[in-house]
Amino acid sequence: MNNRILVIDDDAQVIETYREILVPMVDEIDELATQIGLPVLEDENQRQFEFELMSATQGEEGVEFARMAVEMKRPFAVAMIDMRMPPGMDGLQTATELRKLDDRILIVIVTAYTDRSIEEIQKVLNHDAILVYKPFTGEEIFQMARTLCISWNDREEKQEAYREIERLATYPEENPSPILRFSAEGELLYCNPHSEGLLKMMEVAEVGEQLKGAWLKRIRLVYQGGQALYVEVAGKSIFYQLTLAPISDRGYINCYAQDITRRYLLNRQLTYQARHDRGEEPESLDKEFLRLWLREKGISDTNVPDLDDEIRLDVAERYIDLFERVTGQSFEASKADEPLRDAIERSIEPYFESV
Numbered sequence: 001m002n003n004r005i006l007v008i009d010d011d012a013q014v015i016e017t018y019r020e021i022l023v024p025m026v027d028e029i030d031e032l033a034t035q036i037g038l039p040v041l042e043d044e045n046q047r048q049f050e051f052e053l054m055s056a057t058q059g060e061e062g063v064e065f066a067r068m069a070v071e072m073k074r075p076f077a078v079a080m081i082d083m084r085m086p087p088g089m090d091g092l093q094t095a096t097e098l099r100k101l102d103d104r105i106l107i108v109i110v111t112a113y114t115d116r117s118i119e120e121i122q123k124v125l126n127h128d129a130i131l132v133y134k135p136f137t138g139e140e141i142f143q144m145a146r147t148l149c150i151s152w153n154d155r156e157e158k159q160e161a162y163r164e165i166e167r168l169a170t171y172p173e174e175n176p177s178p179i180l181r182f183s184a185e186g187e188l189l190y191c192n193p194h195s196e197g198l199l200k201m202m203e204v205a206e207v208g209e210q211l212k213g214a215w216l217k218r219i220r221l222v223y224q225g226g227q228a229l230y231v232e233v234a235g236k237s238i239f240y241q242l243t244l245a246p247i248s249d250r251g252y253i254n255c256y257a258q259d260i261t262r263r264y265l266l267n268r269q270l271t272y273q274a275r276h277d278r279g280e281e282p283e284s285l286d287k288e289f290l291r292l293w294l295r296e297k298g299i300s301d302t303n304v305p306d307l308d309d310e311i312r313l314d315v316a317e318r319y320i321d322l323f324e325r326v327t328g329q330s331f332e333a334s335k336a337d338e339p340l341r342d343a344i345e346r347s348i349e350p351y352f353e354s355v
Contacts, residue, residue, distance in 0.1 A: 002077045002156070003149045004052045004069070008062035008094060009082040009110070015055045018080065021138040022051040022145055049146050059085055059094030066101050075102050077152035078145060083111035092116065095125055104156070106148045108132055178240070178257040184223040186211035189252060198257050201235050214332070222246050223253055232260070233324075239264040290315060 007018045054069075054076070056062035062081070069075050079098055083091035095107045109121055112134040121129050130144070172179045178195035182188055188204050188211070199205060202215050211219055222229045222244045229244040243256045290311070297305035307315075320331045334343065 001149070001153050002075070003050065004054070004074065004076045004078075005145055005149070006062055006066060006069075006076040006079040006098075006105075007053060007055045007081075008057075008059060008079065008085070008091075009055075010057050010085040011082070012057065014082070015057070017138075018055070018141065019053055021141050023053050049149075051145060051149070057085075059089035059091070059097070062094055063089075063097045063101070066098050066105070070102050076105055078106045078108065078148045080108045080110055080141075080145075083109055083113065083116060092121060092124055095121075095129070099125060104152065106130075106152055108144065108148070110134060110136070177259060178255075180255040180257075182211065182219050182253045182255065184220070184251055184253070186216040186219045195257075197235060197238060198240060201233060201240075219244070219253055223248070232264075237261070289318070 005022060007015055009015050009018075054065055056065055059081070062079070066076060066079070079095065081091040081094050085091065085094075089097070091109050091111065095109065098105055098107070107125055107129040108131075109116070109129060110132045116131075118129070118131040121131055130148075132140075132144070172190070172192045175192060176194055178198040179190075179192045180188065180195055180198070181190040188199075188207050188209050191199060191207060202211060203213075204211060210216070218229070218231070223246045226246055226248055228246070229242075231242045231244065233240050233242060238259060239261045240257045241260045243258075245254045245256065246252075247254060293311055294305060299305060323331050338346075
């Protein structure tokens with residue numbers, strides 16, 4: 001808590017009075033009583049709230065102390081300033097210079113004269129200035145210092161909360177990784193500037209467009225299930241790990257993407273080396289594994305081994321994996337009763353017609 005107070009007054013006796021009020025010395029009798037275990041009578045208010053006090057006898061000196069405090073990131077919360085301090089700056093000039101250094105400081109102008117009104121002081125300082133007339137009481141000064149320090153800290157906490165909100169608000173824009181937001185029905189609500197590549201993979205171009213196919217189903221399932229989903233997707237030259245996080249009470253899903261290309265390639269390299277060291281064939285997504293299997297079964301011009309169920313399943317799983325990595329979509333097997341051969345011919349026929 002900032003309980004630092006700057007007192008500026010050209011009268012050394014007045015400064016000592018401030019010190020006795022705000023930073024009371026331990027009475028020798030009280031100190032002796034503490035040492036021998038006897039109870040000490042305390043001023044409850046003053047014991048519960050302690051101040052750090054810095055004093056100056058001229059405005060220029062006080063301004064210099066404030067400048068150093070700001071540079072050390074230990075600013076004063078309150079400045080109590082005498083109005084007349086010849087031969088240097090008066091209290092209002094001093095307060096103005098303090099405000100130039102730190103606009104947050106709370107100002108108390110203390111004077112025995114009535115030549116400056118509170119309206120005039122407020123007009124010059126704009127805000128948070130109090131006018132106190134001498135002579136003042138110790139309780140008056142203590143309670144004022146306490147209240148103003150609490151006010152300074154409360155205000156600073158609120159400002160820090162606002163600054164944190166602003167930082168969080170700009171975070172998605174500044175994040176180098178894609179961040180997206182979708183409605184429960186798959187409409188793109190937000191995308192940060194680094195989302196272009198991922199949006200192409202999802203086949204949406206701008207805010208307001210709708211997801212389709214497997215991506216739309218995935219978003220709906222995540223929202224309905226209320227649980228985050230982690231997905232790895234691949235583009236032409238980049239691999240992403242996506243976190244789809246449903247924000248059910250707000251009606252949308254946030255998508256956070258992490259580029260894992262480097263990690264993926266490193267894992268592939270380590271896997272390749274490990275399999276090679278064990279004398280095994282490297283993992284492959286192409287049909288090389290099938291060629292090796294056929295060779296092991298003794299394939300020749302006159303002998304073509306039948307594919308057993310195990311190898312058929314292995315081929316299917318590898319190509320499903322390849323499909324999902326390349327497209328970023330979940331593979332869904334056709335439920336139609338159409339014979340497999342007819343389905344294959346129907347799928348490839350448009351290609352041959354275009355050649």
